[in-house]
Amino acid sequence: MNYTKTAMLLAAMTALFMGIGYLLGGAGGAMIAFIIALGMNLFSYWKSDKMVLRMHNAVEAHEENAPEFFAIVRGLAEAADLPMPAVYLIKNPQPNAFATGRNPENAAVAATTGLLELLEPEEVAGVMAHELAHIQNRDTLIMTMTATIAGAISMIANFGLFFGGNRNNNGIGIIGAILAAIIAPMAAGIVQMAISRTREYAADKRGAEICNHPLWLASALKKIASGVSKVENMDAERNPASAHMFIINPLSGARMDNLFSTHPNTDNRIAALRAMEQDWDQTYDEVDDQHGGESQNAGPWG
Template identity: 45%
Template structure:
Protein backbone atom coordinates (compact mmCIF):
# COMPACT_ATOMS: atom_id res chain seq x y z
CA UNK A 1 0.00 0.00 0.00
CA UNK A 2 2.81 2.43 0.87
CA UNK A 3 4.56 1.57 -2.37
CA UNK A 4 1.41 2.31 -4.37
CA UNK A 5 0.95 5.61 -2.54
CA UNK A 6 4.51 6.68 -3.26
CA UNK A 7 4.16 5.69 -6.89
CA UNK A 8 0.92 7.64 -7.19
CA UNK A 9 2.43 10.73 -5.54
CA UNK A 10 5.41 10.57 -7.89
CA UNK A 11 3.19 10.26 -10.94
CA UNK A 12 1.01 13.18 -9.83
CA UNK A 13 4.15 15.24 -9.27
CA UNK A 14 5.33 14.34 -12.77
CA UNK A 15 1.98 15.41 -14.20
CA UNK A 16 2.21 18.78 -12.47
CA UNK A 17 5.79 19.13 -13.68
CA UNK A 18 4.66 18.56 -17.26
CA UNK A 19 2.08 21.31 -16.87
CA UNK A 20 4.69 23.75 -15.54
CA UNK A 21 7.09 22.81 -18.34
CA UNK A 22 4.31 23.33 -20.89
CA UNK A 23 3.78 26.83 -19.53
CA UNK A 24 7.49 27.56 -19.84
CA UNK A 25 7.66 26.36 -23.45
CA UNK A 26 4.56 28.34 -24.33
CA UNK A 27 5.77 31.69 -22.98
CA UNK A 28 9.50 31.17 -23.40
CA UNK A 29 10.69 32.56 -20.05
CA UNK A 30 10.12 32.38 -16.29
CA UNK A 31 6.66 33.86 -16.63
CA UNK A 32 5.62 30.60 -18.22
CA UNK A 33 6.77 28.70 -15.15
CA UNK A 34 4.62 30.87 -12.93
CA UNK A 35 1.67 30.48 -15.31
CA UNK A 36 2.08 26.69 -15.28
CA UNK A 37 2.21 26.65 -11.49
CA UNK A 38 -0.91 28.80 -11.31
CA UNK A 39 -2.79 26.54 -13.72
CA UNK A 40 -1.69 23.42 -11.82
CA UNK A 41 -2.87 24.94 -8.52
CA UNK A 42 -6.19 26.09 -9.97
CA UNK A 43 -6.97 22.79 -11.68
CA UNK A 44 -6.03 20.79 -8.58
CA UNK A 45 -8.28 22.90 -6.34
CA UNK A 46 -11.17 22.80 -8.82
CA UNK A 47 -10.97 19.03 -9.16
CA UNK A 48 -10.69 18.65 -5.38
CA UNK A 49 -13.84 20.67 -4.72
CA UNK A 50 -16.04 19.83 -7.70
CA UNK A 51 -14.97 16.29 -8.64
CA UNK A 52 -18.08 14.60 -7.28
CA UNK A 53 -20.50 17.01 -8.94
CA UNK A 54 -18.71 16.76 -12.28
CA UNK A 55 -18.63 12.95 -12.30
CA UNK A 56 -22.25 12.52 -11.23
CA UNK A 57 -23.41 15.04 -13.82
CA UNK A 58 -21.32 13.48 -16.58
CA UNK A 59 -23.00 10.09 -16.13
CA UNK A 60 -26.42 11.60 -15.35
CA UNK A 61 -26.50 9.94 -11.94
CA UNK A 62 -29.50 10.67 -9.72
CA UNK A 63 -29.95 10.14 -5.96
CA UNK A 64 -31.41 6.70 -5.29
CA UNK A 65 -34.33 6.80 -2.83
CA UNK A 66 -33.76 4.40 0.05
CA UNK A 67 -37.26 2.97 -0.19
CA UNK A 68 -36.52 1.95 -3.78
CA UNK A 69 -33.50 -0.19 -2.83
CA UNK A 70 -33.42 -0.92 0.92
CA UNK A 71 -31.22 -4.00 0.45
CA UNK A 72 -28.62 -1.97 -1.45
CA UNK A 73 -28.56 0.66 1.30
CA UNK A 74 -28.09 -2.06 3.93
CA UNK A 75 -25.20 -3.61 2.00
CA UNK A 76 -23.44 -0.29 1.48
CA UNK A 77 -23.83 0.62 5.17
CA UNK A 78 -22.48 -2.75 6.33
CA UNK A 79 -19.53 -2.70 3.92
CA UNK A 80 -18.74 0.92 4.79
CA UNK A 81 -18.57 -0.05 8.45
CA UNK A 82 -16.12 -2.84 7.59
CA UNK A 83 -14.06 -0.42 5.51
CA UNK A 84 -13.99 2.06 8.39
CA UNK A 85 -15.55 4.97 6.49
CA UNK A 86 -18.86 6.87 6.71
CA UNK A 87 -21.65 5.52 4.52
CA UNK A 88 -21.52 7.46 1.24
CA UNK A 89 -24.49 8.82 -0.67
CA UNK A 90 -25.90 6.35 -3.18
CA UNK A 91 -26.79 7.27 -6.76
CA UNK A 92 -28.37 5.42 -9.65
CA UNK A 93 -27.55 5.73 -13.35
CA UNK A 94 -30.57 4.75 -15.42
CA UNK A 95 -28.49 2.91 -17.99
CA UNK A 96 -28.52 -0.77 -18.93
CA UNK A 97 -24.73 -0.86 -19.25
CA UNK A 98 -23.44 -2.70 -16.14
CA UNK A 99 -20.97 -0.47 -14.30
CA UNK A 100 -20.29 1.42 -11.08
CA UNK A 101 -18.08 4.19 -9.79
CA UNK A 102 -17.22 6.17 -6.67
CA UNK A 103 -16.47 9.87 -6.46
CA UNK A 104 -15.83 12.58 -3.88
CA UNK A 105 -12.90 14.50 -2.42
CA UNK A 106 -12.75 12.48 0.83
CA UNK A 107 -14.71 9.79 2.73
CA UNK A 108 -16.93 12.45 4.31
CA UNK A 109 -17.97 13.83 0.92
CA UNK A 110 -18.26 10.65 -1.12
CA UNK A 111 -20.83 9.04 -3.37
CA UNK A 112 -21.18 5.61 -4.91
CA UNK A 113 -23.13 5.25 -8.14
CA UNK A 114 -24.40 2.05 -9.71
CA UNK A 115 -26.15 1.54 -13.02
CA UNK A 116 -29.45 -0.21 -13.44
CA UNK A 117 -27.61 -2.71 -15.60
CA UNK A 118 -25.26 -3.83 -12.83
CA UNK A 119 -28.14 -4.26 -10.38
CA UNK A 120 -29.92 -6.50 -12.87
CA UNK A 121 -26.83 -8.50 -13.87
CA UNK A 122 -24.97 -9.43 -10.68
CA UNK A 123 -25.83 -11.76 -7.84
CA UNK A 124 -25.95 -10.27 -4.29
CA UNK A 125 -22.46 -11.64 -3.50
CA UNK A 126 -21.00 -10.28 -6.74
CA UNK A 127 -22.61 -6.90 -6.16
CA UNK A 128 -21.08 -6.78 -2.68
CA UNK A 129 -17.66 -7.33 -4.23
CA UNK A 130 -18.20 -4.41 -6.60
CA UNK A 131 -19.50 -2.15 -3.83
CA UNK A 132 -16.55 -3.05 -1.59
CA UNK A 133 -14.17 -2.23 -4.47
CA UNK A 134 -15.70 1.24 -4.81
CA UNK A 135 -15.65 1.83 -1.05
CA UNK A 136 -11.94 1.00 -0.97
CA UNK A 137 -11.43 3.67 -3.63
CA UNK A 138 -13.16 6.10 -1.28
CA UNK A 139 -11.12 4.95 1.73
CA UNK A 140 -7.85 5.28 -0.21
CA UNK A 141 -8.92 8.66 -1.63
CA UNK A 142 -8.42 7.32 -5.14
CA UNK A 143 -11.46 9.30 -6.23
CA UNK A 144 -9.60 12.55 -5.50
CA UNK A 145 -6.37 11.28 -7.03
CA UNK A 146 -8.09 10.36 -10.29
CA UNK A 147 -9.94 13.67 -10.40
CA UNK A 148 -6.74 15.68 -9.97
CA UNK A 149 -4.86 13.55 -12.50
CA UNK A 150 -7.65 13.81 -15.06
CA UNK A 151 -8.00 17.57 -14.64
CA UNK A 152 -4.27 18.22 -15.00
CA UNK A 153 -4.12 15.95 -18.04
CA UNK A 154 -7.07 17.82 -19.50
CA UNK A 155 -5.36 21.16 -18.86
CA UNK A 156 -2.28 19.95 -20.73
CA UNK A 157 -4.40 18.88 -23.67
CA UNK A 158 -6.15 22.24 -23.61
CA UNK A 159 -2.81 24.05 -23.72
CA UNK A 160 -1.69 21.88 -26.59
CA UNK A 161 -4.79 22.44 -28.69
CA UNK A 162 -5.72 26.04 -27.90
CA UNK A 163 -2.72 28.00 -26.69
CA UNK A 164 -0.27 26.58 -29.21
CA UNK A 165 -2.37 28.15 -31.95
CA UNK A 166 -1.50 31.51 -30.46
CA UNK A 167 2.18 30.58 -30.30
CA UNK A 168 2.21 30.55 -34.09
CA UNK A 169 1.37 34.24 -34.19
CA UNK A 170 2.76 35.72 -30.99
CA UNK A 171 6.28 35.84 -29.47
CA UNK A 172 7.29 32.63 -27.71
CA UNK A 173 10.97 33.27 -27.08
CA UNK A 174 13.14 35.54 -24.98
CA UNK A 175 14.06 37.75 -27.94
CA UNK A 176 10.38 38.20 -28.90
CA UNK A 177 10.88 36.41 -32.19
CA UNK A 178 7.52 36.01 -33.91
CA UNK A 179 6.43 32.58 -35.00
CA UNK A 180 6.40 29.26 -33.22
CA UNK A 181 9.28 27.47 -31.67
CA UNK A 182 9.17 24.03 -33.37
CA UNK A 183 10.28 22.19 -30.24
CA UNK A 184 7.74 24.02 -28.10
CA UNK A 185 4.96 23.28 -30.57
CA UNK A 186 5.93 19.61 -30.74
CA UNK A 187 5.95 19.39 -26.94
CA UNK A 188 2.63 21.16 -26.47
CA UNK A 189 0.74 19.49 -29.30
CA UNK A 190 1.98 15.89 -29.02
CA UNK A 191 4.45 14.99 -26.29
CA UNK A 192 2.88 16.68 -23.26
CA UNK A 193 -0.74 15.48 -23.77
CA UNK A 194 0.43 11.97 -24.68
CA UNK A 195 2.73 11.77 -21.66
CA UNK A 196 -0.03 13.12 -19.41
CA UNK A 197 -2.47 10.50 -20.67
CA UNK A 198 -0.01 7.65 -20.11
CA UNK A 199 0.78 8.88 -16.59
CA UNK A 200 -2.93 9.18 -15.81
CA UNK A 201 -3.47 5.61 -16.99
CA UNK A 202 -0.54 4.37 -14.90
CA UNK A 203 -2.10 5.94 -11.80
CA UNK A 204 -5.47 4.37 -12.56
CA UNK A 205 -4.05 0.88 -13.13
CA UNK A 206 -2.09 1.00 -9.88
CA UNK A 207 -5.16 1.97 -7.87
CA UNK A 208 -7.41 -0.70 -9.43
CA UNK A 209 -5.27 -3.59 -8.22
CA UNK A 210 -5.20 -2.07 -4.72
CA UNK A 211 -8.98 -1.63 -4.68
CA UNK A 212 -9.54 -5.23 -5.79
CA UNK A 213 -7.31 -6.48 -2.97
CA UNK A 214 -9.07 -4.24 -0.45
CA UNK A 215 -12.47 -5.49 -1.56
CA UNK A 216 -11.33 -9.09 -1.15
CA UNK A 217 -10.20 -8.26 2.38
CA UNK A 218 -13.50 -6.61 3.31
CA UNK A 219 -15.84 -9.24 1.88
CA UNK A 220 -13.54 -12.26 2.38
CA UNK A 221 -14.92 -13.54 -0.94
CA UNK A 222 -12.46 -12.54 -3.68
CA UNK A 223 -13.96 -15.02 -6.14
CA UNK A 224 -17.30 -13.17 -6.00
CA UNK A 225 -15.57 -10.03 -7.29
CA UNK A 226 -13.71 -12.12 -9.86
CA UNK A 227 -16.94 -13.53 -11.31
CA UNK A 228 -18.48 -10.05 -11.21
CA UNK A 229 -15.59 -8.64 -13.25
CA UNK A 230 -15.92 -11.49 -15.72
CA UNK A 231 -19.62 -10.73 -16.24
CA UNK A 232 -19.02 -6.99 -16.47
CA UNK A 233 -16.28 -7.46 -19.04
CA UNK A 234 -18.46 -9.71 -21.18
CA UNK A 235 -21.64 -7.65 -21.08
CA UNK A 236 -20.17 -4.17 -20.67
CA UNK A 237 -18.66 -3.97 -24.15
CA UNK A 238 -22.00 -4.95 -25.69
CA UNK A 239 -23.87 -2.04 -24.09
CA UNK A 240 -22.00 1.30 -24.19
CA UNK A 241 -21.72 3.47 -21.11
CA UNK A 242 -22.50 7.09 -21.97
CA UNK A 243 -20.46 9.83 -20.35
CA UNK A 244 -17.28 11.85 -20.59
CA UNK A 245 -14.40 9.54 -21.71
CA UNK A 246 -12.03 11.53 -19.50
CA UNK A 247 -13.91 10.14 -16.48
CA UNK A 248 -13.70 6.51 -17.58
CA UNK A 249 -10.95 5.78 -14.98
CA UNK A 250 -13.65 6.11 -12.32
CA UNK A 251 -15.64 3.16 -13.68
CA UNK A 252 -14.99 -0.34 -12.36
CA UNK A 253 -14.67 -1.69 -15.91
CA UNK A 254 -13.02 0.16 -18.78
CA UNK A 255 -15.64 0.79 -21.48
CA UNK A 256 -13.01 1.10 -24.24
CA UNK A 257 -11.96 -1.70 -26.54
CA UNK A 258 -9.06 -3.86 -25.42
CA UNK A 259 -7.89 -4.68 -28.93
CA UNK A 260 -5.03 -3.24 -30.95
CA UNK A 261 -3.41 0.07 -30.06
CA UNK A 262 -6.34 0.99 -27.82
CA UNK A 263 -5.03 -1.51 -25.28
CA UNK A 264 -2.19 0.95 -24.60
CA UNK A 265 -4.72 3.52 -23.45
CA UNK A 266 -6.83 1.32 -21.21
CA UNK A 267 -7.63 3.06 -17.96
CA UNK A 268 -7.62 -0.25 -16.07
CA UNK A 269 -5.42 -3.32 -15.94
CA UNK A 270 -6.72 -6.14 -18.09
CA UNK A 271 -9.69 -7.87 -16.53
CA UNK A 272 -7.90 -11.19 -16.97
CA UNK A 273 -4.99 -9.95 -14.83
CA UNK A 274 -7.36 -8.66 -12.16
CA UNK A 275 -9.24 -11.97 -12.05
CA UNK A 276 -5.99 -13.93 -11.79
CA UNK A 277 -4.86 -11.84 -8.80
CA UNK A 278 -8.21 -12.34 -7.10
CA UNK A 279 -7.91 -16.10 -7.59
CA UNK A 280 -4.48 -15.99 -5.97
CA UNK A 281 -5.96 -14.08 -3.03
CA UNK A 282 -8.69 -16.70 -2.72
CA UNK A 283 -6.07 -19.43 -2.51
CA UNK A 284 -4.27 -17.57 0.26
CA UNK A 285 -7.50 -17.17 2.22
CA UNK A 286 -8.27 -20.87 1.89
CA UNK A 287 -4.81 -22.03 2.94
CA UNK A 288 -5.15 -21.21 6.69
CA UNK A 289 -8.53 -22.97 6.76
CA UNK A 290 -7.04 -26.07 5.19
CA UNK A 291 -4.15 -26.01 7.65
CA UNK A 292 -6.50 -25.75 10.66
CA UNK A 293 -8.63 -28.61 9.36
CA UNK A 294 -5.55 -30.79 8.91
CA UNK A 295 -4.35 -30.02 12.42
CA UNK A 296 -7.70 -30.93 13.93
Protein backbone atom coordinates in the same frame (compact mmCIF):
# COMPACT_ATOMS: atom_id res chain seq x y z
CA MET B 1 2.01 0.96 -6.24
CA ASN B 2 2.58 2.76 -2.95
CA TYR B 3 1.65 6.36 -2.22
CA THR B 4 5.22 7.59 -2.68
CA LYS B 5 5.26 6.43 -6.29
CA THR B 6 1.78 7.83 -6.86
CA ALA B 7 2.88 11.20 -5.48
CA MET B 8 5.90 11.10 -7.78
CA LEU B 9 3.66 10.51 -10.79
CA LEU B 10 1.39 13.39 -9.78
CA ALA B 11 4.45 15.61 -9.39
CA ALA B 12 5.61 14.53 -12.84
CA MET B 13 2.27 15.58 -14.33
CA THR B 14 2.44 18.96 -12.63
CA ALA B 15 6.01 19.43 -13.84
CA LEU B 16 4.96 18.48 -17.36
CA PHE B 17 2.15 21.01 -17.20
CA MET B 18 4.52 23.77 -16.11
CA GLY B 19 7.11 22.67 -18.67
CA ILE B 20 4.62 23.05 -21.51
CA GLY B 21 3.73 26.47 -20.16
CA TYR B 22 7.40 27.43 -20.18
CA LEU B 23 7.98 26.16 -23.71
CA LEU B 24 4.98 28.05 -25.01
CA GLY B 25 5.42 31.27 -23.05
CA GLY B 26 8.74 31.28 -21.24
CA ALA B 27 8.89 31.98 -17.51
CA GLY B 28 5.60 33.85 -17.68
CA GLY B 29 3.95 30.89 -19.34
CA ALA B 30 5.24 28.54 -16.65
CA MET B 31 3.84 30.81 -13.94
CA ILE B 32 0.45 30.99 -15.66
CA ALA B 33 0.44 27.19 -16.02
CA PHE B 34 1.23 26.82 -12.32
CA ILE B 35 -1.62 29.14 -11.35
CA ILE B 36 -4.04 27.28 -13.62
CA ALA B 37 -2.94 23.91 -12.22
CA LEU B 38 -3.34 25.16 -8.66
CA GLY B 39 -6.81 26.53 -9.37
CA MET B 40 -7.96 23.36 -11.11
CA ASN B 41 -6.62 21.17 -8.31
CA LEU B 42 -8.44 23.24 -5.68
CA PHE B 43 -11.64 23.07 -7.70
CA SER B 44 -11.37 19.30 -8.21
CA TYR B 45 -10.59 18.80 -4.51
CA TRP B 46 -13.82 20.44 -3.39
CA LYS B 47 -16.15 19.68 -6.28
CA SER B 48 -14.91 16.45 -7.87
CA ASP B 49 -17.75 14.27 -6.60
CA LYS B 50 -20.54 16.55 -7.77
CA MET B 51 -18.78 17.21 -11.07
CA VAL B 52 -18.38 13.53 -12.00
CA LEU B 53 -21.86 12.53 -10.81
CA ARG B 54 -23.40 15.32 -12.87
CA MET B 55 -21.44 14.20 -15.94
CA HIS B 56 -23.12 10.81 -15.76
CA ASN B 57 -26.60 12.00 -14.77
CA ALA B 58 -26.51 10.11 -11.47
CA VAL B 59 -29.49 10.31 -9.10
CA GLU B 60 -29.27 9.64 -5.39
CA ALA B 61 -30.42 6.24 -4.17
CA HIS B 62 -31.90 5.49 -0.77
CA GLU B 63 -33.84 2.81 1.07
CA GLU B 64 -37.09 3.72 -0.69
CA ASN B 65 -36.01 3.59 -4.34
CA ALA B 66 -33.16 1.02 -4.14
CA PRO B 67 -33.48 -0.88 -0.83
CA GLU B 68 -31.34 -3.91 -1.72
CA PHE B 69 -28.53 -1.90 -3.29
CA PHE B 70 -28.54 0.60 -0.43
CA ALA B 71 -28.43 -2.22 2.14
CA ILE B 72 -25.46 -3.83 0.40
CA VAL B 73 -23.45 -0.61 0.50
CA ARG B 74 -24.38 0.03 4.13
CA GLY B 75 -23.32 -3.47 5.19
CA LEU B 76 -20.01 -3.15 3.38
CA ALA B 77 -19.31 0.30 4.81
CA GLU B 78 -19.85 -1.08 8.30
CA ALA B 79 -17.57 -4.04 7.54
CA ALA B 80 -14.86 -1.65 6.30
CA ASP B 81 -15.37 0.73 9.24
CA LEU B 82 -16.10 3.57 6.83
CA PRO B 83 -18.69 6.36 7.01
CA MET B 84 -21.75 5.58 4.93
CA PRO B 85 -21.11 7.13 1.50
CA ALA B 86 -23.77 8.76 -0.61
CA VAL B 87 -25.25 6.16 -2.96
CA TYR B 88 -26.18 6.94 -6.56
CA LEU B 89 -27.85 5.21 -9.48
CA ILE B 90 -27.02 5.88 -13.11
CA LYS B 91 -29.71 5.00 -15.63
CA ASN B 92 -27.48 3.34 -18.19
CA PRO B 93 -27.65 -0.17 -19.67
CA GLN B 94 -23.87 -0.62 -19.58
CA PRO B 95 -22.83 -2.52 -16.41
CA ASN B 96 -20.34 -0.39 -14.52
CA ALA B 97 -19.65 1.48 -11.28
CA PHE B 98 -17.32 4.07 -9.78
CA ALA B 99 -16.54 5.94 -6.57
CA THR B 100 -15.75 9.60 -6.12
CA GLY B 101 -15.14 12.17 -3.39
CA ARG B 102 -12.21 13.86 -1.72
CA ASN B 103 -12.17 11.72 1.45
CA PRO B 104 -14.17 8.99 3.22
CA GLU B 105 -16.33 11.62 4.95
CA ASN B 106 -17.31 13.18 1.60
CA ALA B 107 -17.57 10.20 -0.72
CA ALA B 108 -20.09 8.66 -3.08
CA VAL B 109 -20.46 5.36 -4.89
CA ALA B 110 -22.47 4.95 -8.06
CA ALA B 111 -23.65 1.96 -10.07
CA THR B 112 -25.47 1.76 -13.36
CA THR B 113 -28.87 0.15 -13.67
CA GLY B 114 -27.22 -2.21 -16.14
CA LEU B 115 -24.88 -3.47 -13.42
CA LEU B 116 -27.67 -4.09 -10.92
CA GLU B 117 -29.70 -5.95 -13.53
CA LEU B 118 -26.80 -8.12 -14.68
CA LEU B 119 -25.16 -9.16 -11.41
CA GLU B 120 -26.23 -11.32 -8.51
CA PRO B 121 -26.38 -9.58 -5.10
CA GLU B 122 -23.09 -11.17 -4.02
CA GLU B 123 -21.39 -9.90 -7.18
CA VAL B 124 -22.81 -6.42 -6.62
CA ALA B 125 -21.32 -6.61 -3.12
CA GLY B 126 -17.93 -7.50 -4.61
CA VAL B 127 -18.07 -4.48 -6.92
CA MET B 128 -19.17 -2.09 -4.18
CA ALA B 129 -16.47 -3.43 -1.87
CA HIS B 130 -13.96 -2.56 -4.60
CA GLU B 131 -15.35 0.98 -4.83
CA LEU B 132 -15.28 1.38 -1.04
CA ALA B 133 -11.65 0.26 -1.16
CA HIS B 134 -10.92 3.16 -3.51
CA ILE B 135 -12.51 5.48 -0.97
CA GLN B 136 -10.62 3.97 1.95
CA ASN B 137 -7.34 4.19 0.04
CA ARG B 138 -8.20 7.78 -0.99
CA ASP B 139 -7.75 6.84 -4.63
CA THR B 140 -10.79 8.86 -5.65
CA LEU B 141 -9.05 12.15 -4.88
CA ILE B 142 -5.80 11.11 -6.55
CA MET B 143 -7.51 9.85 -9.71
CA THR B 144 -9.79 12.87 -10.05
CA MET B 145 -6.95 15.35 -9.62
CA THR B 146 -4.86 13.40 -12.12
CA ALA B 147 -7.67 13.56 -14.66
CA THR B 148 -7.98 17.30 -14.10
CA ILE B 149 -4.27 17.93 -14.67
CA ALA B 150 -4.26 15.68 -17.74
CA GLY B 151 -7.15 17.64 -19.19
CA ALA B 152 -5.39 20.92 -18.45
CA ILE B 153 -2.22 19.72 -20.18
CA SER B 154 -4.19 18.92 -23.32
CA MET B 155 -5.90 22.29 -23.09
CA ILE B 156 -2.73 24.35 -22.76
CA ALA B 157 -0.96 22.34 -25.48
CA ASN B 158 -3.83 22.99 -27.89
CA PHE B 159 -3.85 26.64 -26.83
CA GLY B 160 -0.16 26.88 -27.73
CA LEU B 161 -0.82 25.22 -31.08
CA PHE B 162 -3.53 27.77 -31.86
CA PHE B 163 -1.32 30.76 -31.05
CA GLY B 164 1.94 29.25 -32.30
CA GLY B 165 4.05 29.79 -29.19
CA ASN B 166 5.97 32.92 -28.27
CA ARG B 167 9.44 33.15 -29.82
CA ASN B 168 10.17 36.48 -28.14
CA ASN B 169 9.75 35.08 -24.65
CA ASN B 170 11.81 31.89 -24.90
CA GLY B 171 8.84 30.24 -26.58
CA ILE B 172 9.22 27.45 -29.12
CA GLY B 173 7.30 28.76 -32.10
CA ILE B 174 4.77 26.99 -34.28
CA ILE B 175 6.79 23.81 -34.92
CA GLY B 176 7.44 23.28 -31.22
CA ALA B 177 3.83 24.09 -30.46
CA ILE B 178 2.68 21.37 -32.86
CA LEU B 179 5.01 18.85 -31.21
CA ALA B 180 3.82 19.92 -27.75
CA ALA B 181 0.19 19.53 -28.80
CA ILE B 182 0.91 15.95 -29.88
CA ILE B 183 3.39 14.74 -27.27
CA ALA B 184 2.20 16.48 -24.10
CA PRO B 185 -1.30 14.91 -23.97
CA MET B 186 0.21 11.50 -24.72
CA ALA B 187 2.71 11.86 -21.88
CA ALA B 188 -0.01 13.05 -19.51
CA GLY B 189 -2.22 10.14 -20.53
CA ILE B 190 0.55 7.63 -19.86
CA VAL B 191 1.06 8.96 -16.33
CA GLN B 192 -2.70 9.09 -15.73
CA MET B 193 -3.12 5.50 -16.89
CA ALA B 194 -0.18 4.29 -14.81
CA ILE B 195 -1.77 5.71 -11.67
CA SER B 196 -5.20 4.29 -12.50
CA ARG B 197 -4.01 0.79 -13.36
CA THR B 198 -1.92 0.29 -10.24
CA ARG B 199 -4.68 1.57 -7.95
CA GLU B 200 -7.15 -0.93 -9.48
CA TYR B 201 -5.07 -3.90 -8.33
CA ALA B 202 -4.87 -2.47 -4.81
CA ALA B 203 -8.63 -1.84 -4.73
CA ASP B 204 -9.35 -5.38 -5.94
CA LYS B 205 -7.31 -6.80 -3.07
CA ARG B 206 -8.79 -4.55 -0.40
CA GLY B 207 -12.30 -4.98 -1.80
CA ALA B 208 -11.97 -8.75 -1.53
CA GLU B 209 -10.91 -8.31 2.10
CA ILE B 210 -13.90 -6.07 2.83
CA CYS B 211 -16.51 -8.50 1.48
CA ASN B 212 -14.38 -11.51 2.52
CA HIS B 213 -15.06 -13.28 -0.78
CA PRO B 214 -12.52 -12.65 -3.59
CA LEU B 215 -14.53 -14.75 -6.04
CA TRP B 216 -17.56 -12.44 -5.76
CA LEU B 217 -15.53 -9.68 -7.37
CA ALA B 218 -13.82 -12.05 -9.81
CA SER B 219 -17.19 -13.26 -11.09
CA ALA B 220 -18.48 -9.69 -11.33
CA LEU B 221 -15.44 -8.51 -13.30
CA LYS B 222 -15.92 -11.25 -15.87
CA LYS B 223 -19.57 -10.34 -16.42
CA ILE B 224 -18.93 -6.58 -16.47
CA ALA B 225 -16.10 -6.86 -19.00
CA SER B 226 -18.34 -8.84 -21.30
CA GLY B 227 -21.24 -6.42 -20.85
CA VAL B 228 -19.15 -3.30 -21.40
CA SER B 229 -17.88 -4.63 -24.75
CA LYS B 230 -21.49 -5.00 -25.95
CA VAL B 231 -23.11 -1.80 -24.65
CA GLU B 232 -21.96 1.71 -25.52
CA ASN B 233 -21.94 4.29 -22.74
CA MET B 234 -22.63 7.62 -24.44
CA ASP B 235 -22.14 9.69 -21.28
CA ALA B 236 -18.68 8.18 -20.84
CA GLU B 237 -17.88 8.76 -24.51
CA ARG B 238 -18.71 12.44 -24.04
CA ASN B 239 -16.56 12.62 -20.88
CA PRO B 240 -13.56 10.35 -21.55
CA ALA B 241 -11.46 12.00 -18.81
CA SER B 242 -13.56 10.15 -16.20
CA ALA B 243 -13.18 6.71 -17.82
CA HIS B 244 -10.36 5.61 -15.50
CA MET B 245 -12.64 6.02 -12.48
CA PHE B 246 -14.92 3.12 -13.48
CA ILE B 247 -14.27 -0.43 -12.36
CA ILE B 248 -13.99 -1.43 -16.05
CA ASN B 249 -13.10 1.00 -18.85
CA PRO B 250 -16.50 2.24 -20.13
CA LEU B 251 -15.12 3.47 -23.45
CA SER B 252 -14.34 0.05 -24.92
CA GLY B 253 -13.99 -3.62 -24.15
CA ALA B 254 -10.22 -3.45 -24.71
CA ARG B 255 -8.39 -6.16 -22.80
CA MET B 256 -4.81 -5.15 -23.57
CA ASP B 257 -2.68 -4.88 -20.46
CA ASN B 258 -0.17 -2.30 -21.64
CA LEU B 259 0.97 1.22 -20.92
CA PHE B 260 -1.87 2.76 -22.91
CA SER B 261 -4.71 0.95 -21.15
CA THR B 262 -6.63 2.80 -18.44
CA HIS B 263 -7.34 -0.47 -16.62
CA PRO B 264 -5.39 -3.67 -15.98
CA ASN B 265 -6.17 -6.74 -18.03
CA THR B 266 -9.41 -8.19 -16.65
CA ASP B 267 -8.11 -11.77 -16.84
CA ASN B 268 -5.07 -10.74 -14.79
CA ARG B 269 -7.30 -9.17 -12.16
CA ILE B 270 -9.47 -12.27 -11.99
CA ALA B 271 -6.41 -14.51 -11.73
CA ALA B 272 -5.07 -12.43 -8.83
CA LEU B 273 -8.39 -12.70 -7.00
CA ARG B 274 -8.56 -16.46 -7.54
CA ALA B 275 -5.02 -16.82 -6.23
CA MET B 276 -6.06 -14.78 -3.20
CA GLU B 277 -9.00 -17.14 -2.60
CA GLN B 278 -6.71 -20.17 -2.83
CA ASP B 279 -4.29 -18.65 -0.33
CA TRP B 280 -7.17 -18.01 2.06
CA ASP B 281 -8.50 -21.56 1.66
CA GLN B 282 -5.06 -22.97 2.41
CA THR B 283 -4.78 -20.79 5.51
CA TYR B 284 -8.23 -21.86 6.73
CA ASP B 285 -7.36 -25.52 6.15
CA GLU B 286 -4.21 -25.14 8.22
CA VAL B 287 -6.18 -23.50 11.02
CA ASP B 288 -8.77 -26.30 10.88
CA ASP B 289 -6.05 -28.94 11.16
CA GLN B 290 -4.54 -27.19 14.17
CA HIS B 291 -7.84 -26.78 16.02
CA GLY B 292 -9.69 -29.83 14.80
CA GLY B 293 -12.67 -27.72 13.77
CA GLU B 294 -14.11 -25.96 10.80
CA SER B 295 -13.28 -22.30 10.21
CA GLN B 296 -15.71 -19.96 8.54
CA ASN B 297 -14.94 -17.63 5.63
CA ALA B 298 -17.89 -15.33 6.15
CA GLY B 299 -18.50 -11.77 5.00
CA PRO B 300 -21.36 -9.42 5.87
CA TRP B 301 -23.89 -11.90 4.38
CA GLY B 302 -22.46 -15.18 5.68
